[in-house]
Amino acid sequence: MTATTYAERTFLGQPVGVAYLAMTEAWERFSFYGMRALLVLYMVQELLLPGQIENVAGMDGYRAVIESIFGPLSTQAFASQTFGLYSGFVYFTPMFGGLIADRWLGARKTVLAGIVLMTMGHAAMVFDTSFLLALLLLVLGSGLLKGNVAAQVGHLYPAGEEVERARGYTIFSTGINIGATLGPFICGLLAQIYGWHYGFGLAGIMMVVAAGVYIAGWKHFADDTPHHKRETGPAAPMTRNDWFIVAFIVIVLLLSLPQFLAFDQGANVGMIWVADHVDLTSFLGTVPVPWFSSEDALASILIVPFLLWFWPRVGRGGKEPNDLTKMSVGAVVMALSMLALAAGAMQADGGGKASILWPVLAFFLSGASFMFTWPVLLSFVSRRAPAPVNALMMASVYLTAFMTGIGSGWLARFYEPLGMTGFWLLHVGISIGGCVLILLLAPMIRRKLDALEVVSTAEQETAAEQLLGEGEALR
Numbered sequence: 001m002t003a004t005t006y007a008e009r010t011f012l013g014q015p016v017g018v019a020y021l022a023m024t025e026a027w028e029r030f031s032f033y034g035m036r037a038l039l040v041l042y043m044v045q046e047l048l049l050p051g052q053i054e055n056v057a058g059m060d061g062y063r064a065v066i067e068s069i070f071g072p073l074s075t076q077a078f079a080s081q082t083f084g085l086y087s088g089f090v091y092f093t094p095m096f097g098g099l100i101a102d103r104w105l106g107a108r109k110t111v112l113a114g115i116v117l118m119t120m121g122h123a124a125m126v127f128d129t130s131f132l133l134a135l136l137l138l139v140l141g142s143g144l145l146k147g148n149v150a151a152q153v154g155h156l157y158p159a160g161e162e163v164e165r166a167r168g169y170t171i172f173s174t175g176i177n178i179g180a181t182l183g184p185f186i187c188g189l190l191a192q193i194y195g196w197h198y199g200f201g202l203a204g205i206m207m208v209v210a211a212g213v214y215i216a217g218w219k220h221f222a223d224d225t226p227h228h229k230r231e232t233g234p235a236a237p238m239t240r241n242d243w244f245i246v247a248f249i250v251i252v253l254l255l256s257l258p259q260f261l262a263f264d265q266g267a268n269v270g271m272i273w274v275a276d277h278v279d280l281t282s283f284l285g286t287v288p289v290p291w292f293s294s295e296d297a298l299a300s301i302l303i304v305p306f307l308l309w310f311w312p313r314v315g316r317g318g319k320e321p322n323d324l325t326k327m328s329v330g331a332v333v334m335a336l337s338m339l340a341l342a343a344g345a346m347q348a349d350g351g352g353k354a355s356i357l358w359p360v361l362a363f364f365l366s367g368a369s370f371m372f373t374w375p376v377l378l379s380f381v382s383r384r385a386p387a388p389v390n391a392l393m394m395a396s397v398y399l400t401a402f403m404t405g406i407g408s409g410w411l412a413r414f415y416e417p418l419g420m421t422g423f424w425l426l427h428v429g430i431s432i433g434g435c436v437l438i439l440l441l442a443p444m445i446r447r448k449l450d451a452l453e454v455v456s457t458a459e460q461e462t463a464a465e466q467l468l469g470e471g472e473a474l475r
Helices: 016-047 059-070 075-089 094-105 107-125 131-154 162-194 196-216 240-255 257-267 269-277 291-314 323-349 357-384 387-397 399-474
Strands: 009-011
Touching: 009 016, 016 075, 016 107, 016 131, 016 162, 016 196, 016 257, 016 269, 016 291, 059 075, 059 131, 075 131, 075 257, 075 269, 075 399, 094 107, 094 131, 094 387, 107 131, 107 196, 131 162, 131 357, 131 387, 162 196, 162 291, 162 357, 240 257, 240 323, 240 357, 240 387, 240 399, 257 269, 257 291, 257 323, 257 357, 257 399, 269 291, 269 323, 269 357, 269 399, 291 357, 323 357, 323 399, 357 387, 357 399, 387 399
Parallel strands: none
Antiparallel strands: none
């Protein structure tokens, strides 16, 4: 990929392409999270109720398949499992989107195709009949879009610019969270005042806005010609050391799963718990439940200045802590978020409803935890992944959300048997367990990766020289 030079950096000291990619992602995330914040509540409170569920095309067959896999499910468990499957598969299909971009279309054309499919999906969500079709279109469209937009950010930076690349991903993640804040807030308000489908309709409109922003920034993105079509000569092949690097990246991705499993549960059972067991009255009136998803994203924005100040000051010798250390801190913050939900559940178990302060605290900490970990993970993979599979590995980051989305849906079945308090304490333990694993394995992973990259760089240079020599000999 052709990296942007320092002289061209005009947006907060970063390549101007970062601004267009961040705003594309902002409006796409407005659409995605606005719809997502309504989804499980819409199913539990309306779509899956008798007299309504019969209107959904294909629902009988779909439920039969799901219950043949997971067993008989209550309405809450079925809604949570469906939400988990949707949340998971929108992060599974980016693997195929990365492959399509790398081998055939390039990132820009692949992203545009994804925007078209997602727009169609949001339009279908407006009607009960096409509910399952809508979810399918959104899953496929997200697969084409998500990993490729994130990969394009990394391609704007030359090799070795680790700090600048991390700052670029911080700006990009802030764009995500602007959209993720506004989407649930506005779509949730429309749904509460006018009905569910007004919220879903606005989500579709914002996908059109995302397309306009992306096209406007087209010329500012790095070259994304698929590898086999480039005129710069044959690409260097993957070496044995490259495959070892990929293996260690996969280990790091697996270590992030526990905290993201808890994070996803907040948008799943968390929404149901807030709707049923929290006193939502405030000086603003009755607070729409989706607003807590907005708060989660808003916290991810507000925490950025603190992180930019905090990390350089806690590192040794003026250097920021390494990526895995940052991830371990994020896991602790997520555990505190789940502990706040458990405290609210204890209050509700005593009779009455929990104070609104508990979910306010929990979702703020959840959003903060996201920014402790997610930009770091994106930067880590973009920097460490070998060039021939860089886009594919960036897409693989989203497989963590596939696994945690599916996992959160499966764990949701224990909400009713364990009770509120026990359910949230289980997620506290999951997050702390993830932190311990990271701290135990981090020194070995860093040492091995550093050694492998030194050898891999030398091997790639030698292989590239040999391929160029063979090409010149043929001419």
